[in-house]
Amino acid sequence: MTTDGEKQAITEEVDPAVVRSRKREEGKERLLKNLLSNRYDTMYTRVASVLNKHKEARNNDQELQLRYWEAYEGYRMGNPITPDELKKYTRLTSLTRARAKIQNEFGLFRAEATVEGYRKDLAGEHRQRATAVKPQSNPLIFVYADESGKAGGEAYLIVGSVWFNDMQRHEEVQHDMRAWLAECRERAQQEQIRFPDEFHFTEMKRNQLELYKQFFDKVMQFSDMVSFKAVAVRKSQLQYKTLEQSVYSLYYQLAHLGIEHEVHSGRLSLPRGICYYKDADDGSDKLHLEETRQLLRERFKSNYEEELRLEALNGMPSKTFVAVQISDLVTGAVSRKLNMPEGNNHKDQFAEYVLERLNVDYIRHEVSEIDNGRTAANIEFKKEQDMFYVHIFE
Structure with missing residues (x-):
């Protein structure tokens, strides 16, 4: 006999609206992942990059077209274009379709409200109904998190993180760190010195201490673009929770207390969408990620309504995403x-x-506060402390 839960799962699996919603979320996460790793091998990723860097292109398709040609097809801004040259460039209709999907379906890099209203009127009511209900776009926060103390006999379970409050800063830091690492590896190869493939706390050798310090010194050059947060709980106090349940709570508190600090410091305001990323090689299975994703979405919805929305929670390869290595070292x-x-x-x-x-x-x-929702923590954040808070539940 089929249980009610199984019937619900079967219904969700075949419900066209559920399938469309799932595909939309998967497409959005895939686009963000390609964009953050500088993989510009598809037109959608390239259009998203132009929309991210040039706000005027979000409102004007002609501007989008010229910026796209300039960035990816060799056009020089301001130069006249002959009919033969025009045939070589990507057509406006193709770019407009990609822009519409990114803005309307994925809710990213949205145009101004007046422009969206004009486009909506132009499209007509029938076309609006034919397009699935679109999520409202919020500015994005990118959080790279790492866990420690879950498997061993340590006293504390910890989730640490590095935060980027917008995509532009995120891209700049990742790009510059990758370039610096490439230069270091090339120099080390010339001098026949062994250079780490990646920087991970547990893998650090005694003779690599200065290299690790140099890596972190480089990170600190971007101190105006990043911030750091960590939450910890004394495991002996977790009498009514499993470690896995505690990890879920810590991920929520990391966002809750981190947002409170960022808003207090004036670096951001709500509403926001939050993108959580962690090391793809840390052993977390898909079930663990999906459970964490579902619980965070429920708690954000319950406590923040539409002011804080989980846009993504994925594992990322640390070799490509240097921010994964940074969060590993801080944690x-x-x-x-x-x-x-x-x-x-x-x-x-x-x-x-x-x-x-x-x-x-x-x-x-x-420790009883670990399940607090959006209750004000009554924390007096110090004006002189703008980089790193560790919240300890015990």
Whole structure:
């Protein structure tokens, strides 16, 4: 006999609206992933890049066309175009279709309200009904998070992160870090020095301490573009939760308390969409990601309504996404400080270096507050502390 839950699952699987919604979310996540990894091998990704960099192109398709030609097809802005040359460039209708899908279906890089209203009137009521209900666009926050203390005998379970408050800053930091790493590898190869393939806290060797410090010094050059947050809970106090349930709560509190700090500092305002990313190689299976994704969406909806929306939660390859490595190092430093406070080897020295550079501040909470929704935390954030808070539930 089929249970009610199985019937619901079957209904959702064949419901065209559910299928369309799922495909739309998958397409949006795929576009964001390609955009963030600088994979401009499709027209949609290239159009999205132009819309991201040139706000005027969001409102004007002619501007979009010229910017696209300039960026990807060799056109020089202001030069006249002959009929023969025009045939070589991507047609306006193709670019307009891509722009409409990105803005209307994925809810990204939206035009101004007056322009959207004009386009809606122009399209007509029938065309509007033929296009599925579109999600409202909010500016995006990009959060790269990492977990520590889940499997071992450590006293604290920790989720640490690095935050980018807009896509432009995110792209700049990733691009510049990749370029710097490429230069370092080339120089190391010339000098026949071994250079790390990636920077991960647990993999750091004693003779790599200075290299790791140099890596983090480079990160700190972008201190005006990034911020850091971490949340931790003393595992012995989790009498009514499994570790997995606690991880879900920490991911929510990371967003909740992080948003509160960013709004207080004036760096952002709501509404926002949040994109969560973590290391694709950390062993998390698809079920774990889907459960976390579902629970976060429910809690954001319940506590923030439309002011905070989970746009993505995916695993990303750390070799491509340097921000994954940054979050790994910051989380490792916090874990070392909380779980091995008396240590004194190269990893402890690096942890101390990172936390001093970030001027870390610790805020204590009652463990019972770990499930708080949007309740004001009554935290007095310090004006001189603008980089890194660690919230500890115990």
